[in-house]
Amino acid sequence: MDDMEDTTIFSTLKxxxxxxxxxxxxxxxxxxxxxxxxxxxxxTKRVELEExxxxxxxxxxxxxxxxxxxxxxxxxxxxxxxxxKEAHSSSRDLQREIDRNRELLLKIRRLEEREEKANQALNExxxxxxxxxxxxxxxxxxxxxxxxxxxxxxQMISELKDETRRLNQxxxxxxxxxxxxxxxxxxxxxxxxxxxxxxxxxxxxxxNLQSSHSISxxxxxxxxxxxxxxxxxxxxxVIVKNMKSEMVRLPELEREIKRLREENCFLRExxxxxxxxxxxxxxxxxxxxxxxxxxxxxxxxELEKEKLEQELQAWENIGQAAGLxxxxxxxxxxxxxxxxxRELNLxxxxxxxxxxxxxxxLNFTSWKTGVLELKLVLxxxxxxxxxxxxxLESYDSELATSEYSPQLMFRVKExxxxxxxxxxxxxxxxxxxxxxxxxxxxxxxxxxxxxxxLEALKEQHVSNAxxxxxxxxxxxxxxxxxxxxxxxxxxxxxxQNNILEMRxxxxxxxxxxxxVKTKVIHLQMNPTSIAKQQHAEEVEQLRLECQLLRDRIRKxxxxxxxxxxxxxxxxxxxxxxxxxxxxxxSAELKNQRLKxxxxxxxxxxxxxxxxxxxxxxxITVENQYRLTSVYAEHMEDSLLFKSTGPVGSGSMQLLETDxxxxxxxxxxxxxxxxxxxxxxxxxxxxxxxxxQTVT
Amino acid sequence: xxxxLKGITLKGSxxxxxxxxxxxxxxxxxxxxxxxxxxxxxxTQYDMSLQLTTDAKLKNYLTNVISQxxxxxxxxxxxxxxxxxTCLETNEVLERWQFDLECDKTFFLPDQCKYESIQEEIRxxxxxxxxxxxxxxxxxxxCAFDLLIYTDKDLEVPEQWEESGPQLIDQSEEVRLRSFxxxxxxxxxxxxxKRTNST
Numbered sequence: 001m002d003d004m005e006d007t008t009i010f011s012t013l014k015x016x017x018x019x020x021x022x023x024x025x026x027x028x029x030x031x032x033x034x035x036x037x038x039x040x041x042x043x044t045k046r047v048e049l050e051e052x053x054x055x056x057x058x059x060x061x062x063x064x065x066x067x068x069x070x071x072x073x074x075x076x077x078x079x080x081x082x083x084x085k086e087a088h089s090s091s092r093d094l095q096r097e098i099d100r101n102r103e104l105l106l107k108i109r110r111l112e113e114r115e116e117k118a119n120q121a122l123n124e125x126x127x128x129x130x131x132x133x134x135x136x137x138x139x140x141x142x143x144x145x146x147x148x149x150x151x152x153x154x155q156m157i158s159e160l161k162d163e164t165r166r167l168n169q170x171x172x173x174x175x176x177x178x179x180x181x182x183x184x185x186x187x188x189x190x191x192x193x194x195x196x197x198x199x200x201x202x203x204x205x206x207x208n209l210q211s212s213h214s215i216s217x218x219x220x221x222x223x224x225x226x227x228x229x230x231x232x233x234x235x236x237x238v239i240v241k242n243m244k245s246e247m248v249r250l251p252e253l254e255r256e257i258k259r260l261r262e263e264n265c266f267l268r269e270x271x272x273x274x275x276x277x278x279x280x281x282x283x284x285x286x287x288x289x290x291x292x293x294x295x296x297x298x299x300x301x302e303l304e305k306e307k308l309e310q311e312l313q314a315w316e317n318i319g320q321a322a323g324l325x326x327x328x329x330x331x332x333x334x335x336x337x338x339x340x341x342r343e344l345n346l347x348x349x350x351x352x353x354x355x356x357x358x359x360x361x362l363n364f365t366s367w368k369t370g371v372l373e374l375k376l377v378l379x380x381x382x383x384x385x386x387x388x389x390x391x392l393e394s395y396d397s398e399l400a401t402s403e404y405s406p407q408l409m410f411r412v413k414e415x416x417x418x419x420x421x422x423x424x425x426x427x428x429x430x431x432x433x434x435x436x437x438x439x440x441x442x443x444x445x446x447x448x449x450x451x452x453x454l455e456a457l458k459e460q461h462v463s464n465a466x467x468x469x470x471x472x473x474x475x476x477x478x479x480x481x482x483x484x485x486x487x488x489x490x491x492x493x494x495x496q497n498n499i500l501e502m503r504x505x506x507x508x509x510x511x512x513x514x515x516v517k518t519k520v521i522h523l524q525m526n527p528t529s530i531a532k533q534q535h536a537e538e539v540e541q542l543r544l545e546c547q548l549l550r551d552r553i554r555k556x557x558x559x560x561x562x563x564x565x566x567x568x569x570x571x572x573x574x575x576x577x578x579x580x581x582x583x584x585x586s587a588e589l590k591n592q593r594l595k596x597x598x599x600x601x602x603x604x605x606x607x608x609x610x611x612x613x614x615x616x617x618x619i620t621v622e623n624q625y626r627l628t629s630v631y632a633e634h635m636e637d638s639l640l641f642k643s644t645g646p647v648g649s650g651s652m653q654l655l656e657t658d659x660x661x662x663x664x665x666x667x668x669x670x671x672x673x674x675x676x677x678x679x680x681x682x683x684x685x686x687x688x689x690x691x692q693t694v695t
Numbered sequence: 696x697x698x699x700l701k702g703i704t705l706k707g708s709x710x711x712x713x714x715x716x717x718x719x720x721x722x723x724x725x726x727x728x729x730x731x732x733x734x735x736x737x738x739t740q741y742d743m744s745l746q747l748t749t750d751a752k753l754k755n756y757l758t759n760v761i762s763q764x765x766x767x768x769x770x771x772x773x774x775x776x777x778x779x780x781t782c783l784e785t786n787e788v789l790e791r792w793q794f795d796l797e798c799d800k801t802f803f804l805p806d807q808c809k810y811e812s813i814q815e816e817i818r819x820x821x822x823x824x825x826x827x828x829x830x831x832x833x834x835x836x837x838c839a840f841d842l843l844i845y846t847d848k849d850l851e852v853p854e855q856w857e858e859s860g861p862q863l864i865d866q867s868e869e870v871r872l873r874s875f876x877x878x879x880x881x882x883x884x885x886x887x888x889k890r891t892n893s894t
Contacts, residue, residue, distance in 0.1 A: 509869040509885055511777060511793055511861050513845055518774055521856045522843045523760060527753065528781050531839035535783045 008065075012058040019051055333470055343457050350450045357443045364436045371433055374426060381422055388415055614685045624655070627681070631688035632659075639684070641677075652677060663687070708879040709768035715817050715875075715882070716776060716794070717761050720842070721747050722821055723778055723792055726828050729840050741818050760842050763853070767846060768880065771798035775845035779862045783837045787889070788864050790831070795883040816875030820884055823872045830870075832891045866890045 315332070392408055513520065610616045615627040623643040632638070640655035654660060654671060663684060670680035718740055725735050725746040730753065735746040748754060767773040778792040843859060846852075864887055872884040 506869070508795075509793070509871070510867055510887055511775075511791055511863050513775075513861060515848075517848055518845050519848050519850075520777075520843050520845055520859055520861050521852055522841055522859045523756070523855055524857050525756070525855065526841045527756060528779070528839040528841040531783055531837075532786070535837075 009058070009062060012054070016051060016055065016058075019047065330470075339457055339460065343454065346450055346454060346457075350447065350454070353443060353447055353450065357440070357447060360436065360440050360443060364433075364440055367429075367433050367436055371429055374429055378422060378426060381419070385415060385419060613681070615681060625652070629685060629688050631685065631692050633688070633691065639681075654680075705769060705879055708877040709765050711813065711877055712768055712796070712880050712882060713761050713765040715820075716764065717757060718745050718747070719794075719821060719824065720757065720778060721745065722824055724748065724753075724840065726825060727780060727790070727831075727834055727838075729780065729834075729838055741814050741821065743818055743821070745821065759855075760844075763856075764844065767844070767850070768796070768798075771800050772847050772850050773844055774847070775843075777843040777845070777862075779841045779843055780834070780838050781841065781862075782834075783839055785836075788862050789834060789838065789889050791862070791864055791867070791887040793885050793887065795885075797881040797883075799879055799881070813875065813877050816873070820873050820875055820882075824884075827870070827872070827886055831886070831888055864889050 388411075392412060395408060606616070610630065614630045616630070618626045618628070620626050620640075625641045625643070627639040627641065628635075628637065637659040638657060639660055640657050641652040642655055643651070644653050645651045654667065654677075660667065666680060666683050666687065670676055670683055674680075721735070722745060724730055725732065725748075730748060730750060734748055734750050736749050737744050738747045739745075748757075764773065764776065773796055775796060776794045778790075779788055780790040780792075781788050841862070843862065866889065867887040868890050869885060869887045872886065874881060874883040876882070
């Protein structure tokens with residue numbers, strides 16, 4: 001466009017130039033011609049104006065073109081922007097598409113994997129299927145085996161049934177045998193009766209035999225007895241004979257008897273004496289034994305007594321030897337106590353002596369050291385003195401007569417005094433040392449004596465301790481008491497222990513446990529908790545049901561009748577109830593239909609009767625029929641008939657009405673004479689009809 | 696089922712005891728009427744006929760407990776097994792069947808350990824359980840049972856097991872029954888029941 005604009009601009013310029021040059025030429029040409037100058041001026045002005053206008057036009061067109069160019073540029077930019085936007089959007093779309101592509105690829109991969117898995121699963125399933133088929137085959141085989149077994153079992157059953165039949169037959173045979181045997185038994189019983197009778201006869205005979213036998217034995221016995229008696233009597237006779245001979249000797253015998261009796265008495269007495277003497281001897285023997293024993297004991301006691309006397313003597317001697325006044329054991333114990341006390345004292349003394357000895361030793365050593373020190377000091381002092389003396393001598397040697405000599409002499413004197421003092425001190429120390437040594441020596445002696453005494457006392461104590469019964473007896477008794485107390489405590493503790501053990505056992509039986517060592521656990525889902533839950537739920541359900549029922553009852557009592565609102569229980573109706581309901585509904589429907597049909601038929605029939613017979617028959621009251629004629633003049637004109645007699649017999653009687661009074665003639669004629677109601681009715685109809693048609 | 700074992704191992708003893716508990720608990724449930732008699736079926740065990748339940752839930756529960764108990768018997772960490780019978784209405788404990796366990800960890804194979812003698816002992820215990828019906832008071836109300844196990848305090852228990860109280864009977868009478876031993880485990884049985892006011 002710019003090129004075009006440029007070309008237009010150039011073209012316009014060229015034209016302008018050409019125009020300018022044209023008129024210039026024209027101007028140049030026409031310079032001399034002043035005549036045409038005004039028109040030429042006008043014309044040149046016009047041309048100039050037109051050129052200006054053209055310039056302006058071209059300028060405006062240039063401006064327009066530039067504007068258009070700018071617009072075009074803007075639109076170009078906009079188009080570019082839009083294109084860029086489109087490019088962006090397209091790139092985004094591309095990205096999205098790429099992403100979607102990726103996703104789809106992923107999905108495809110996943111689906112492929114799933115497919116593979118599905119294939120694998122399918123394969124597995126196929127394998128499972130095959131395995132199952134194999135199992136099925138095996139099971140079929142097993143079933144077959146079992147069938148075969150079943151058939152075998154059936155065979156066995158049949159065999160067993162045959163066996164049972166055979167056994168039944170056997171049983172029957174046995175029963176027949178049994179019956180035959182029963183008959184045999186009866187025959188045998190008859191035989192037995194016969195035999196019994198025979199036996200009775202025989203037994204009677206036997207009894208007779210026995211009685212006769214007994215009689216014979218009795219007679220034999222009698223015979224024997226008589227023979228015996230006879231023998232006795234013979235003996236008696238013999239005896240009598242002997243007696244007679246002996247009777248002769250009787251007095252002698254009596255004398256002898258007396259003598260013997262006396263002897264007997266004598267012997268009895270002697271026997272009593274003997275027995276007494278024997279007892280005496282026994283007693284004496286025992287006494288003798290006792291006495292001998294006593295003698296022995298006495299000897300032993302005497303020996304012991306001698307021994308004890310000796311010991312006592314020894315004790316007394318000990319007492320005498322020890323210089324103590326001992327007569328009784330109490331004295332001995334007292335002495336022992338005294339000795340012990342003395343021992344204690346001596347020990348204390350010993351201890352004190354030892355301490356003092358140690359102190360003295362220490363002192364001695366200290367003194368020794370002091371002495372040594374003093375000796376040293378002495379030596380030093382001596383040396384000092386010598387030194388001083390040497391100095392003094394030197395001074396003396398140096399100075400013949402000086403003013404210092406009295407002072408020196410004074411000093412010397414002082415030194416000598418010092419020396420003397422030191423010497424005195426030294427001797428004192430030496431004496432003290434010797435005293436200390438002597439004291440130490442005396443202490444040593446004392447200690448030795450004390451130890452000797454102590455040993456002697458110890459020996460005595462040991463020998464006395466055995467005979468010191470009092471102290472030990474006291475100890476023994478105290479120990480025994482302690483033992484008894486401990487025994488009692490032990491028994492008490494044992495009883496307590498038993499009681500506690502029983503209690504523990506009881507608690508263990510009841511199920512107690514030590515919470516430190518044991519814990520009790522159970523499953524959370526245990527039957528008791530489940531039962532409790534169910535129980536609670538049941539109770540809740542029953543309560544709700546109760547509540548609903550109560551509400552329903554209240555509503556029913558208040559409203560009356562079965563209400564069909566939300567208080568009705570949704571009791572699932574049983575099948576019977578549904579059937580019955582259906583039956584009821586069908587029956588009701590039937591009823592309804594029957595009623596309708598009946599109604600219709602009745603209506604038909606009534607209309608037919610009315611039309612055909614001319615009377616409308618209504619049942620006003622039980623057994624009363626009101627007939628209204630079709631030709632009745634007034635609506636109320638009606639005849640009343642009453643049914644008399646049993647129902648269904650058909651006997652009717654006319655009742656008096658207003659209308660019937662107007663028809664008395666007809667009534668008399670047809671009812672009383674002819675006794676025919678249909679004739680009467682037809683007569684009435686004719687009458688009314690005639691009345692109507694006439695009027 | 697007559698095995699003649701030369702000796703008995705800890706595992707075998709644990710299995711024996713667990714089996715005894717399984718049949719013993721079933722007998723108790725049948726005798727005391729916790730579950731209706733028609734839900735039980737007759738089986739032969741220990742040369743005598745015993746009742747075993749056919750209720751699936753109950754069977755499941757019993758197998759859970761008994762299998763866990765077998766493990767603990769093997770570890771010798773269980774001290775007592777208690778069957779607690781509670782009345783549903785009043786939540787009172789009416790009966791408590793307690794089986795004390797003593798475990799001899801220092802077991803050694805004895806010379807003559809016969810399975811038959813152990814069986815004889817178990818038979819007498821179960822017969823005694825059956826005989827207790829004569830003096831135990833009637834359970835007139837609906838009852839439920841629970842199994843409690845007394846173990847060492849520091850034993851780690853699986854999640855389904857929770858701690859509970861000992862569920863003791865208030866005013867109880869206790870009767871000691873026979874015991875049996877497999878030389879590794881000794882089981883003492885006893886029953887405690889609530890004293891009835893009429894007695």
